Amino acid sequence: MNFVDLLLLLLQDRYEEVDIVSKGGNYGWRVYEGPLLFQPQNSTVANTSSADAVNAAIFPVLGYSHSTINKLGSAAILxxxxxxxxxxxxxxxxxxxxxxxxxxxxxAPETPEGSGNFTAKDIPFTCASDSPIKCDFIVNSSLPALQLVFSFGEDNRKDVYVLTQSGVYRVVRPSRCNYSCSKEVVSPTNHPTQVQLSDSNKIHSQSSILMIAAAFLLFLRISL
Structure with a gap:
């Protein structure tokens, strides 16, 4: 299994990006904001740099424009x-x-693994019906009202958590949230079954209980 270190960069006002970490890497700032040429606001002076610096720029493997998030143009990748x-x-x-x-x-899966080629998919998310945290939803939307996302986390079992303003949420199996996954093996809930004892087993069990009780009383008797 190959591992790659990724770097999240919060840039200026147009783009958020994810880069593969490279020692001494030049990620293009401030000639580029992500894959976009950067032009400082309220400036008529072009943002220039040497041709070598521009040609050596490492472009992001993942990212998104601020306009994807809201019309205000504000965003912060986490x-x-x-x-x-x-x-x-x-x-x-x-x-x-x-x-x-x-x-x-x-x-975003990497295909093939170790290639540095990532393809991002905007995934749907909601609360499980049996969530221990009360789950409110955004008005006129199917999205849960998480308010703000602060961070992601991982436990020793590799389960991933999302820390939000409204609580901490764990990524669960898709079927719990009524999503389908072709790779998930869904099985009905197995309720514990009661073991029925035969008459001989009942007698044997009762005899064992009486013997244990007698031994316990004997122990108490000797101890007095």
């Missing part, structure tokens, strides 16, 4: 973890990240 838990097999191996404003969470 994340992220490579999902390695068995809980959601359809997300396994993907890099999970989101935005501060809690309207988008992305899963």
């Amino acid at each position: 994340g992220g973890y490579f999902y390695r838990a068995p809980t959601d097999p359809c997300t396994y191996g993907s890099y999970l990240y989101g935005d501060l404003y809690a309207s988008h969470i992305w899963a």
Whole structure:
């Protein structure tokens, strides 16, 4: 299994990006904001740099425009973890990240693994019907009202958590949220069954209980 270090960059006012970490890497700022040429606001002077610096720029492997999040143009990328838990097999191996404003969470698999080629998918998310946290929804939307996303986390079992203003949420198996996953094995809830004893077993069990009780009384008798 190959591992790659990813760097999340919060840039200026147009683009958020994810980069593969490279020692001494030049990620293009401030000639580029993500893949876009950067032009400072309230400036008529072009943002120039040497041709070598521009040509050596490392462009992001993932990212999104601020306009994707809201019409105000404000956004802040947050994340992220490579999902390695068995809980959601359809997300396994993907890099999970989101935005501060809690309207988008992305899963990005690397194909093939170790290639540096990531494809982001804007994934739907909601609360499980049996969630221990009360789940309110945004008006006229199917999205849960998480308010703001602060961070992502991971436990020792590789399950991923999302820390939000309204609580901490864990990524669970898709069927709990009424989503389908072709790789998930869904089985009915197994209720514990009562073991029925035969008459001989009942007598044997009762005799064993009486013997234990007698031994306990004998122990008490000797101890007095």
